[in-house]
Amino acid sequence: MSALPDPPGTDHDALVGTLLQLVRSEPTSTRASLTERSGMGRTIVTQRVNELIETGLLAETGRGKSTGGRAPREVRFRREAACVVGVEVGASSIDVALTDLAGRPLGCHEQSWDVARGPDATLDQIDVIIDRLRTAHQPRAVPLVGIGVGLPGPVEFATGTPVAPPIMPGWDGYPVRDHLAARHGVGVWVDNDVNVMALGELRAGTAVGVRDFLYVKVGTGIGAGLVSDGRLHRGTGGCAGDIGHIAVVGGAPQPCRCGKRGCLEALAGGAALARDALACAENGSSPYLSARLGDDRPALMASDVAAGARSGDHTCADLLKQAGEQIGRTLAGLINFFNPSLVVIGGGVALSGDLLLASIRHSVYALSLPLATRTLRVEMSALSSQAGMVGAAFTAIDELLAPRQLPGWTHRLCRDPLPQAATA
Amino acid sequence: MSALPDPPGTDHDALVGTLLQLVRSEPTSTRASLTERSGMGRTIVTQRVNELIETGLLAETGRGKSTGGRAPREVRFRREAACVVGVEVGASSIDVALTDLAGRPLGCHEQSWDVARGPDATLDQIDVIIDRLRTAHQPRAVPLVGIGVGLPGPVEFATGTPVAPPIMPGWDGYPVRDHLAARHGVGVWVDNDVNVMALGELRAGTAVGVRDFLYVKVGTGIGAGLVSDGRLHRGTGGCAGDIGHIAVVGGAPQPCRCGKRGCLEALAGGAALARDALACAENGSSPYLSARLGDDRPALMASDVAAGARSGDHTCADLLKQAGEQIGRTLAGLINFFNPSLVVIGGGVALSGDLLLASIRHSVYALSLPLATRTLRVEMSALSSQAGMVGAAFTAIDELLAPRQLPGWTHRLCRDPLPQAATA
Structure with a gap:
């Protein structure tokens, strides 16, 4: 006891x-x-x-x-009393939002960026974006009080450092929080990107008011954020939600970057779709994809598959349906296990069309236990591509508004009545 | 917002x-x-x-x-100031403990019972057992203040009623809480048996002090209890942890009682082991099991397989190893998803030998992501067969000691100094 x-x-x-x-x-x-x-x-x-x-x-x-x-x-x-910054680092992008204390964007910046360029170059770039956003959109007299960051890999939340992230060479153990805190002089909180997106959906998206849900990001890789009784479940090492490397029942034994075979990500992630698209373009089974491929475009992307499906190409539609079925098959077991009332589907691949969602739903409802699907909804993300940066802002806001944090920063708050730009 | x-x-x-x-x-x-x-x-x-x-x-x-x-x-x-009762109803047993407010048993009663006899007969029997335990072990002047109950099926915790429980005919929607509360005049809390066992391990067993863990019960069926950040995760309909009907990767397409094929329970639960044991006895591949079968024993049980393995029968050992491998294979994915620091294995089949645990461990460590197993322990239940009744007692104790509940019952507390029986 x-x-x-x-x-x-x-x-x-x-x-x-x-x-x-x-x-x-x-x-x-x-x-x-x-x-x-x-x-x-x-x-x-x-x-x-x-x-x-x-x-x-x-x-x-x-x-x-x-x-x-x-x-x-x-x-x-007084949501206008201070600003925070939300930073979402993806495998191939940086999205940054300057928001008020209710997570409403005052200004945003989205750009392509290869996270493999390493932490020094990436954080320098983030510093530049933050400075530009502040110059353009931060109302005078309204202080910046915190920064939230989502990274595409496991993060030790307590220290704000990546832990052996598979697609972020050079980032393992890098003091991301301390770098940003020293540079901008405010509190900084760093989390896994999928957790950050789940928090965005919980505070301002599809999951507002929901106690138990899963956020599933289908991008280049596949990951999940878990919310248990209204709180993020990060797991003991901060890597809960790593569903991309669960073996799929009845799936093909495709090799995966993790070293195993038949992982969900190797069958249904964006990289897998791109790989399959190239094969279909080369063997002629998809006229649409063959036409996209050329000397100047030696590779294809998941978005090509989605565009092909929208244009009526049957092979593209089949690729998306198969991906959805593998995802739904995996989620079915996780839904029996976690019993959420909502599954929110987001991420670049998911947002590119409805076929994937329909296919995921079909598998989930066919394969989960009736009790677990009795009141289950499977929905597309309402925040769409903004889930990351808005969620990152809330990662900071939720921590800042925890009572133990208040004495550390509220002396800096703007007490002027309603500055113009911040209440637009 | x-x-x-x-x-x-x-x-x-x-x-x-x-x-x-x-x-x-x-x-x-x-x-x-x-x-x-x-x-x-x-x-x-x-x-x-x-x-x-x-x-x-x-x-x-x-x-x-x-x-x-x-x-x-x-x-x-003052753990001796009052008593509670913990009741664990299994598919084929009733275990009841009278405990103090620290969950320490003052007296226990365990007996065989078929839950399919229905709620009226079962609750009558429970009433009789409680009365007997109180007569024999409840110190004079120490009041009974609550009852906790674990049932082998999904339970709506808020109302204390079973919800479409598959192995409890006649129990769907039965007001278990209200029946016991009216009969014994105390607060009653009812939960799923695996949740109750997980709580027992958290408060007084292998998981004391652990924030994120899974309790896995391997009995006739297979189920899990989830603890997230020190609290039971019951899920939206109270049926979280239903892992028995997750399809196993690479598993045989055995028909399952749920109507699907290849579910974990149909491959590795106690009933599946008994089914396979009978086949091995009949086809002669296991001399031990053939010898156990006879005119007076037309069927075998999972415990026969465990006993056979202990006695050196290779087929029995293989059956246990295979069951452990299927369980470990399923847990590997759930561990990637939930990232616990501990998995506690309990239930009748698990407790019957170490081979199953060794085989589960082997699969889990081979198939989970390295990050997820970095600090993971997989341990046998310390409470063993007492997990249910002790956990059921804590289901009541935790609720009783919630501050909002205190005014409702503390006026009944025994204020005498240390009654003899209760401090033994």
Whole structure:
């Protein structure tokens, strides 16, 4: 008898955290509504709300509806009081958003970039993008208070360093958090890209309000983010959700970059689709893909398959359907295991067409247990390609608004009334 | 922006919960040590500790070591202040324990029982067992304050009712919680048996202190309990962990009771081992099993296979190894997905010998990603066959000690100093 949950924190922290959550979840609140919703005493609510107003995180907005006597004062979350940056590093891209404290983008920048160029060149590039975004979009007097980063590999969240990432040569153990924190002088949080996308969907996308769900990214590789009871499940080494190297039942024994055969990623990821597309172009089974291939284009991409399927090429459609079936077959077992109420499908390959989603759904509903699919939804990502940078911003926002963090940065908040650019 | 975690509760609740957790996790504490460990103010800790002493949940035990001035008073959790009952219903057994508030058994009863006899007969039998245990082992003046129950099927935890349980005919939607609560006049909590066992391992078994782990029960069927960040992950419909019907990669297409083919349970569960044992006895490939079969024993059991392996029968050893390989192969993918630091193997078949564990380990370490197995342990259950009833007791204890529940029952606590039987 010695293992019990961590203590929930000190009394003051717990109160402030509760109130902040309640205020953030509604457009406006009154001290009376907060007293009712929190179950706390009236005096304590008033004290803590006043403290939060003093920090600049809450503001009074005027008077609400009267229920008899004098109309009560309304308070709201001042999302414009500070900015954060969300950075999503993909295998072949960098997406950066400057957002307010509610994750709403004030400005974005997306560009191609090969993550294999290594951490020094990549972080230099990120520094330049952040500086440009701040110059163009950060309202004067509104401070930048945090940066969230998603990386395409396993990350030790506590230290913000990549751990043996397979597609990021040179990044193993690199102090990504410390580099950015030193350069920009703010708190920095680094996580796996799929976790970051799952958080984006949870806070501002398809999974808003959902307690248990899976986010599945189908890009060059395939990965999942797990949310258990409203919280990211990162796993013991921060590598939960690595579904790309699960062997597929009844799948072909295609060699995988991990050294094994028949992994999901080797059958249904973007790289696998590109490989199969090239074969179909060369053997003539797909007129569309053969026509795309040429001297100036010696290789094909997953997006060519999606475009071919949309244009009516049967072989392209079959490739997507087969990929969806392999993904759905794997997810069926994971759904029995995790029992989510929602599976959100995102990532470049998934977003390129509906055929893949239809095929995934078909396999999932055919192969999962009836009890596990009773109320299950399988949906496309609402945030689409923005899931990463918005989720990365929330990786920082959620940490910044944890009560233990507040004393460290709220003294910098902008207390001016509504700067123009930040409330657009 | 409207989905945020549930508020952590009121200030008073949070304080009491924190203190109770801290006191339970150490043999003795002082107000000063609690102040330091909780981060709360000294006055508040003293107030709340005094409140908990008044309820009878804490007691002062004397004086600790002085660090200068007068030696401080020590407090401890009064586990003897009340009793709970843990009930584990299996497919073919009922195990019941009467325990103190630390889950330590004061008395146990284990018997064979066919769950297919239905809820009325089964609950009547449970009532009789509880009454007998209370008469024999419940100290006078120590009240029974709760009952926890594990059932071999999906359970809606909020209502305490089975949901379409496949091996429990007549139990679907039966108000198990309400029946027991009305009969015994105490709070009752009902959960899936594998969740209950996982909780037992977390609180008092192999997984004490572990944040992320899987409990895998290999019995007649195969199921898993998931713990994420120190909390049971029950899933959206309470049926998380249903791994018995995941299709096994490269497995034989054996028909399964679920209607599909090649499910893990149909290849490696206790019923599958019994089926294969009969075939080996009949075709003569196992002298041991042939000798066990006879006119008075027309069928064999998984335990016969384990006994045969122990006695040196090669076919029996192969059957166990193959079962372990199928289980390990399935777990390998789930370990990539969930990234636990520990897998605890329990259940009747698993406990019958080490061959199965060795074979599971071999497959898991060969087939999971290196990152996922870097710090992974695969261990046998320490609680063994007691995991169910001890875990069921903790299902009640954890709920009872949640601060919101305390006002409902602590007025009944025994405040006498140390009744004899309960502190043995």
